[in-house]
Amino acid sequence: xxxxxxxxxxxxxxxxxxxxxxxxxxxxxxxxxxxxxxxxxxxxxxxxxxxxxxxxxxxxxxxxxxxxxxxxxxxxxxxxxxxxxxxxxxxxxxxxxxxxxxxxxxxxxxxxxxxxxxxxxxxxxxxxxxxxxxxxxxxxxxxxxxxxxxxxxxxxxxxxx
Numbered sequence: 001x002x003x004x005x006x007x008x009x010x011x012x013x014x015x016x017x018x019x020x021x022x023x024x025x026x027x028x029x030x031x032x033x034x035x036x037x038x039x040x041x042x043x044x045x046x047x048x049x050x051x052x053x054x055x056x057x058x059x060x061x062x063x064x065x066x067x068x069x070x071x072x073x074x075x076x077x078x079x080x081x082x083x084x085x086x087x088x089x090x091x092x093x094x095x096x097x098x099x100x101x102x103x104x105x106x107x108x109x110x111x112x113x114x115x116x117x118x119x120x121x122x123x124x125x126x127x128x129x130x131x132x133x134x135x136x137x138x139x140x141x142x143x144x145x146x147x148x149x150x151x152x153x154x155x156x157x158x159x160x161x
Contacts, residue, residue, distance in 0.1 A: 039054070050062060
């Protein structure tokens with residue numbers, strides 16, 4: 001697991017007064033379509049995030065804390081893991097809360113030359129759902145930079161002839 005630099009985190013927390021979300025994406029999930037709802041995952045800073053599920057008549061907000069952020073740019077995927085108590089969703093009387101995972105995983109593709117892509121594991125007994133990127137400022141903070149692999153074509157070969 002690659003580490004995030006502590007000075008980067010401290011400098012970001014100091015600049016959090018800008019109120020600009022780090023990352024935001026809209027979930028594409030068959031369960032949401034069946035419920036005639038939409039869901040948006042918002043990462044506000046490296047501590048706070050939320051999941052907002054909306055329908056034509058209501059909006060449900062589930063606050064989350066960021067448990068870990070892992071930059072695997074050379075490995076093609078960056079991962080952010082969130083800790084959530086489904087019972088903390090508002091309004092609390094929503095019955096689907098029991099279906100939400102307590103740990104939500106967001107995988108962001110960092111592969112060069114491809115369109116931005118993300119997948120979220122957010123419900124029990126369900127795999128990853130696609131998440132269409134709306135905003136991505138994670139790259140400005142060193143997470144998910146699309147790094148091209150080192151060029152090995154120009155290296156000279158040495159050896160005995």
